[in-house]
Amino acid sequence: MSAVPMISESQSLDMTAWTQTRLSRVEQALSQWVGDGAPAGLGDAMRYAVLDGGKRLRPLLVLAAYEAVCSGATASEVHDDAALRAGMDEAALRAGLDEAALRAGLDEAALRAACAVELIHAYSLVHDDMPCMDNDVLRRGKPTVHVQFGEAQALLAGDALQAFAFELLTPDNTLIPAATQATLCRLLARAAGSAGMAGGQAIDLASVGVALTEDQLRQMHRLKTGALLQGSVLMGAACGHAVGAAYQALSDYGAAMGLAFQVVDDILDVVADSATLGKTAGKDAAADKPTYVSLLGLARAQAYAQELLAEAHEALARSGLPDTRALAALADMVVRRSH
Amino acid sequence: MSAVPMISESQSLDMTAWTQTRLSRVEQALSQWVGDGAPAGLGDAMRYAVLDGGKRLRPLLVLAAYEAVCSGATASEVHDDAALRAGMDEAALRAGLDEAALRAGLDEAALRAACAVELIHAYSLVHDDMPCMDNDVLRRGKPTVHVQFGEAQALLAGDALQAFAFELLTPDNTLIPAATQATLCRLLARAAGSAGMAGGQAIDLASVGVALTEDQLRQMHRLKTGALLQGSVLMGAACGHAVGAAYQALSDYGAAMGLAFQVVDDILDVVADSATLGKTAGKDAAADKPTYVSLLGLARAQAYAQELLAEAHEALARSGLPDTRALAALADMVVRRSH
Numbered sequence: 001m002s003a004v005p006m007i008s009e010s011q012s013l014d015m016t017a018w019t020q021t022r023l024s025r026v027e028q029a030l031s032q033w034v035g036d037g038a039p040a041g042l043g044d045a046m047r048y049a050v051l052d053g054g055k056r057l058r059p060l061l062v063l064a065a066y067e068a069v070c071s072g073a074t075a076s077e078v079h080d081d082a083a084l085r086a087g088m089d090e091a092a093l094r095a096g097l098d099e100a101a102l103r104a105g106l107d108e109a110a111l112r113a114a115c116a117v118e119l120i121h122a123y124s125l126v127h128d129d130m131p132c133m134d135n136d137v138l139r140r141g142k143p144t145v146h147v148q149f150g151e152a153q154a155l156l157a158g159d160a161l162q163a164f165a166f167e168l169l170t171p172d173n174t175l176i177p178a179a180t181q182a183t184l185c186r187l188l189a190r191a192a193g194s195a196g197m198a199g200g201q202a203i204d205l206a207s208v209g210v211a212l213t214e215d216q217l218r219q220m221h222r223l224k225t226g227a228l229l230q231g232s233v234l235m236g237a238a239c240g241h242a243v244g245a246a247y248q249a250l251s252d253y254g255a256a257m258g259l260a261f262q263v264v265d266d267i268l269d270v271v272a273d274s275a276t277l278g279k280t281a282g283k284d285a286a287a288d289k290p291t292y293v294s295l296l297g298l299a300r301a302q303a304y305a306q307e308l309l310a311e312a313h314e315a316l317a318r319s320g321l322p323d324t325r326a327l328a329a330l331a332d333m334v335v336r337r338s339h
Numbered sequence: 340m341s342a343v344p345m346i347s348e349s350q351s352l353d354m355t356a357w358t359q360t361r362l363s364r365v366e367q368a369l370s371q372w373v374g375d376g377a378p379a380g381l382g383d384a385m386r387y388a389v390l391d392g393g394k395r396l397r398p399l400l401v402l403a404a405y406e407a408v409c410s411g412a413t414a415s416e417v418h419d420d421a422a423l424r425a426g427m428d429e430a431a432l433r434a435g436l437d438e439a440a441l442r443a444g445l446d447e448a449a450l451r452a453a454c455a456v457e458l459i460h461a462y463s464l465v466h467d468d469m470p471c472m473d474n475d476v477l478r479r480g481k482p483t484v485h486v487q488f489g490e491a492q493a494l495l496a497g498d499a500l501q502a503f504a505f506e507l508l509t510p511d512n513t514l515i516p517a518a519t520q521a522t523l524c525r526l527l528a529r530a531a532g533s534a535g536m537a538g539g540q541a542i543d544l545a546s547v548g549v550a551l552t553e554d555q556l557r558q559m560h561r562l563k564t565g566a567l568l569q570g571s572v573l574m575g576a577a578c579g580h581a582v583g584a585a586y587q588a589l590s591d592y593g594a595a596m597g598l599a600f601q602v603v604d605d606i607l608d609v610v611a612d613s614a615t616l617g618k619t620a621g622k623d624a625a626a627d628k629p630t631y632v633s634l635l636g637l638a639r640a641q642a643y644a645q646e647l648l649a650e651a652h653e654a655l656a657r658s659g660l661p662d663t664r665a666l667a668a669l670a671d672m673v674v675r676r677s678h
Contacts (some may be wrong), residue, residue, distance in 0.1 A: 035533070037533065037534040037538075038533030038534065038538055038541070039533070039538050039541045039542050039545070041541055041544075041545055042533055042537065042538060042541035043533065046533065123498075124498075127494055127495075127498060130471075130494065132469075132489075132490035132491045132494060133491050133494065150471075151471035152471045152472050152544050153541065153544065155466055155469065155471060155472065155494070156466075156537050156540055156541050156544070158498070159462075159463075159466060159497070159498075159501065159531075159537050160532050160533040160537035160538070160541075162498065162501050162502065163501065163528050163531040163532030163533070163535075163537060164528070164532050164533060166505050166524050166527070166528035167525065167528035167529055167532055169524070170521050170522075170524045170525035170528060171525075172525060177517075178516075178517045178518040178520075178521040178522075179517040181517075181520075181521035181524070181525075182509050182517040182520035182521045182524070183509075183517075185505050185508070185509045185520070185521070185524045186506065186509035186510075186511060186520075188505070189502050189503070189505040189506035189509060190506055192502040193499050193502030193503050193506055194374070194376065194377030194378070194381055194382065194385065194499040194502070194503060195376040195377065196502075198381065198495050198498050198499035198502060199376075199377055199378050199381060199499070201495055202377070202378045202380055202381035202492065202495050202499075203378050205380075205491055205492065205495070206378070206380055
């Protein structure tokens with residue numbers, strides 16, 4: 001790969017255009033893939049849960065991280081091309097894949113990873129909304145999945161969406177190297193599982209009415225929301241075969257941005273109204289759940305979100321990657337959003 | 340690999356000893372892995388759902404299929420060693436792995452695959468038993484997970500078990516080739532998802548009180564129970580890098596045996612009592628669910644199970660694999676079991 005000139009962060013990126021291009025690719029892929037081959041009722045519930053809604057923050061993080069790594073100045077600095085080739089399928093090796101074909105495989109991997117994290121996010125919302133959990137009837141201004149399709153179908157649709165995330169990551173007859181497929185499954189499984197999202201939800205369940213320390217609250221939020229957001233960044237980085245300092249910096253970016261997301265969520269639950277949020281406001285306080293606002297007060301929670309944002313920017317600055325503008329803009333968006 | 344003499348099916352295998360050795364390995368691995376690193380309450384529910392119960396049929400199928408492939412007379416007939424080497428991690432290639440190390444990696448893959456299918460099976464039981472599904476309070480003679488831990492924790496434990504299955508299949512710093520990891524994730528995701536187990540459960544949901552044709556009933560059962568049983572066989576075969584006719588024959592074996600399992604389940608629901616089954620008998624009839632017994636009558640359902648057993652044996656006979664005795668014995672067990 002030839003050297004790419006360093007792009008200054010101050011050089012402007014048309015983030016609206018950047019986002020629209022990526023979103024349209026993701027929406028098209030989700031629309032094509034989700035529910036395909038499923039029995040009718042189940043497929044309908046899966047599509048209802050995933051399509052036509054959501055900010056798609058996680059897919060955008062995957063793609064932004066992937067593109068940031070691909071912007072890398074030299075191959076040896078940010079990529080590990082030897083590992084990439086070693087992980088390639090025999091068929092690809094036999095076919096004597098050139099650089100362009102290799103890149104096409106990685107582009108496909110990034111798109112699949114973007115969709116897979118969104119499926120995990122979507123399934124978690126379906127299960128979270130069920131009567132035995134948050135018992136929510138409204139999501140993104142529409143009836144929740146169990147209200148629309150019944151509880152049993154909602155349970156199954158969530159289960160099937162989780163399985164489908166891993167299916168998306170492991171296509172056969174593909175240019176995506178086997179090593180990339182395995183790495184993506186590993187990152188997603190860890191981010192979604194008992195030491196990630198599901199674990200965070202379990203701590204959340206157990207914490208109702210309990211006074212948590214700030215450390216305990218941070219740990220809960222890191223798992224519940226942060227793990228999948230950070231996982232999105234890591235999956236994008238893995239698609240570009242990032243290594244060393246670049247990978248570590250992206251990981252730190254993901255951790256700070258992921259926690260910032262939840263701090264802002266806690267703030268919005270207090271300051272926004274239900275119409276703006278598209279879900280019930282004031283729920284945490286009503287449910288006596290510990291939040292950053294209840295623990296630190298509103299002003300200190302807001303200051304903490306800004307600190308985390310600065311941390312995220314600092315991590316990007318030391319990544320050695322020449323163009324991290326989309327990642328920077330996404331972190332800004334996470335902290336400055338109104339819903 | 341050197342030629343191994345053909346072993347006649349009539350040569351006896353001490354199936355009790357065979358099973359005990361494998362079971363003890365699987366139980367030990369599950370006990371070590373499940374719930375590790377999970378928050379306390381969630382980890383307890385995950386372990387309760389998985390440990391100390393169940394016939395472990397799926398893990399035994401994985402291991403029996405793996406061993407059958409490894410019994411192959413010549414490498415070129417049943418293995419694809421070139422693909423295996425191409426899929427190896429760079430680190431392993433650099434280390435100049437020898438045949439023994441390679442075998443150790445595949446042995447580990449088979450054990451992990453055995454545990455992963457059991458986790459998927461266990462999670463499906465946890466979710467199936469919930470009030471919005473079958474509303475069962477008893478499983479293997481113990482209170483079901485939601486009775487013991489509450490519905491929210493049961494929902495999360497099921498979700499976390501599914502994620503953990505994929506985590507188990509994708510360890511890093513391992514001798515398991517990346518290609519094997521990716522293939523195992525692909526097979527498991529397909530077997531568990533909307534075109535497999537979850538899809539079959541959705542058809543099952545929709546079929547209460549509906550008159551199905553035999554084709555529709557077969558399709559439902561193939562997905563609901565058959566997909567994961569067949570998937571177990573295919574995952575074991577993939578760990579041994581089975582190719583061509585051997586792989587196809589094992590796939591056919593898995594399909595016949597998987598369907599036989601469900602036909603026998605339908606029969607046992609009618610002829611056995613709850614104490615023997617360890618779950619509520621007569622449930623299908625009470626729920627007005629279509630079964631092989633309601634469709635064909637008891638005698639023809641029993642004859643059909645025998646036909647499927649013969650099909651499974653026939654597939655093993657044409658696999659070209661010299662020692663398929665454990666797979667044969669497991670198929671016999673599936674059809675002749677009393678619970």
